[in-house]
Amino acid sequence: MSEKLEVILVDVGNSSIKTTEVVNGEFINTKIWEDISQVENYYEGTALMISSVRNLPSSLLDNKNAKVLSHLTPMPITIDYTTPETLGPDRIAAAVGAIELFPNKDNLIIDVGTCMTIDFIDKSTVFRGGIISPGLKMRMKSMAHYTDKLPDISDEIQDMNSPALGKSTKECLFSGSFWGMIHEINGVIKTIEQDFTSLNTILTGGDAHFFESNLKAHIFAGSKIVQKGLYRIWKHQ
Template identity: 70%
Template structure:
């Protein structure tokens, strides 16, 4: 494989489409797109390695230059998961990314995006599964949606302080959403540390920076974990 070859890593999430160009193993700037076609037009026939949490777009199928990650893709890790066909491609890519970065450690991936996922990858290269729960904004929107009188604070929550006890309904909604996530993360860590005494915690995702200082554990705040996993998977196919 030529060291100068270019590959485009495409991360299609629930709220955005990100592309990262890798040339000769060097990661370039990440671009954010609203429309998939714009990204496809930009990169033409370049090799694309795609992770998508959305239903597969027909524009991605049947193209020889596009590989879409799934549980059927040949991976450098094994998936100990009862329903691998339902496992999100982003979770697979992140698991490979942290295993490649920290190959001799038991890694706990805490991804704070639209949903929160917490996944365990053993140092033996086995993905053990994890937790999926609502993300920060989803929790706020859900409480407003499923009740008659609770307000939607998803557009104003950053105005509130970080106290665990709210003194107004809006503050209480914030506290329940924000601190609920903090205690959930700490609870999972506390439970897993009974069996894994030297867990390496990696926090990633769009909301990660709000929680880094609140979690009672050493955290490596990862950037481009999914992209690094996609690149490792792409290389593994060559």
Template identity: 45%
Template structure:
């Protein structure tokens, strides 16, 4: 059994895999909870990806006789990278792209990851990561309006807001949520103009706000990053 860890700035998500099959996953774990969850069901391999946590600190805390792998810019990947600054490429972006290529081999795929930022990344039919774009996420937009003005309140996202707001709060909801939806539709359409048979795959915590509003065909794979991390792990194990 393999365990993969996607560790963010505050919380972590962990997935247990039997081969390429995701058996279960847990999210919202603090550091101690993460370590205890893995120690409760000891795997053969652990693959660790983090934006802020030191991999050696994690390995020391785990203190298990297992192989611990760490995702870095030097990690061997089952895809190619056509990117001018590969050392700056976010781990979530590359893991999601690997996951998309694994699920849909031989296809042009755009991965829309809706987290703190919204990323749109193209992995083409030759298994080459071609790059993409990064845009402010939903909550970042609400926070920016609140932080950079004196009177606009802090607003939480809501599904299907009215188009014509009758209050400041409604107007902010409409501006952010309908604005993000229009952005996504426009960018996806530009990608489809380049590749008519493009497959669109969505992941990330804010997908639920938009998945029913986007024009089909759209494929939602909530655990795409975990799937990609496991694919990178199995690829590296096979090369040993």
């Protein structure tokens, strides 16, 4: 079988831009970019399927080879959301990715990045809604920003431990941010499980590795959940 480049999946997040090539249904050559114009120039003339939480340049919006995901895009799920026009395309893509990876299940998607989102899509493929709250670094930065003396430790998190009780101000800031998120996530899981006992919990996002060992039963999906969702939506067109 000859190799056929089908589409470039483009995930434009708050912190990075990621592309993945789809060749004969296989995901290959994932790349990280600094600017969306680099992607547009590099893949000129190639089909693009884009999820973006940022504003995109008009050149890309007018590009006949580019499909930009929104709530109006035909997709294989139903969105039960009061303001669908405000629903992030990354959340839509992840929800579609969840039913692609784990069909016929009630899926709770925990995406830990710049912000943390927790979204629920049921086994009948209805997106039921979710929560948005600050991510790990955002919590740390906000405490430094809104006080005079608390330090910003957001660039030190790789070197920090996670004691339940900190023994220094930096440890206390880390513990408050980290364990606050852990208890928030586990609290949401417990609440949803009251109505959906066979809940499938999926962890993804750039900071997910910090939380893997401290959450209730979950599946670590890395970034492939958004990729899977974008590809499924592209095929649905």
